[in-house]
Amino acid sequence: MIAKNKKTIVILIADDDPEDRMLVKEALEESRLTNKMEFVENGQELVDYLKNHGKYADKEKFPTPGLILLDLNMPKKDGREALKEIKADAHLRAIPVVVLTTSKAEEDILKTYDLGVSSFITKPVTFSALVDVMKTVTKYWFEIVELPKM
Numbered sequence: 001m002i003a004k005n006k007k008t009i010v011i012l013i014a015d016d017d018p019e020d021r022m023l024v025k026e027a028l029e030e031s032r033l034t035n036k037m038e039f040v041e042n043g044q045e046l047v048d049y050l051k052n053h054g055k056y057a058d059k060e061k062f063p064t065p066g067l068i069l070l071d072l073n074m075p076k077k078d079g080r081e082a083l084k085e086i087k088a089d090a091h092l093r094a095i096p097v098v099v100l101t102t103s104k105a106e107e108d109i110l111k112t113y114d115l116g117v118s119s120f121i122t123k124p125v126t127f128s129a130l131v132d133v134m135k136t137v138t139k140y141w142f143e144i145v146e147l148p149k150m
Helices: 018-030 041-052 079-088 106-117 125-142
Strands: 009-016 037-040 066-072 099-101 119-122
Touching: 009 018, 009 041, 009 099, 018 037, 018 125, 037 041, 041 079, 066 079, 079 099, 079 106, 099 106, 106 119
Parallel strands: 009 037, 009 066, 066 099, 099 119
Antiparallel strands: none
């Protein structure tokens, strides 16, 4: 089964760790993902991107993503604060947000679901496990579920 709009959905990845961003990008590519990926390095950049503020003002160049992969522990504005802001915004709240973090804290899991996260995934330790997770994530979000048109 091939998603009708698979190529048009942008994935926005918010993670402050350059190595983690590279690993997620490579894992998504290895899982044969053809979607455009955009990266931001902290929660403030994430919100700026989503609201097309500052260097993200060009809506053509920085379109609304169809899926956000969100790290929790980032500088300036952490993932929890950014998630709260996203889910409080009527224009952004329909975007699925998947937390992808090293945290296994029950408090983080409960808080992010309470704030409206779609899924909570603890980052796997090995690259091959990360590829498997990304294959599952992309299959679920781009082949199984129906995403809202943004």
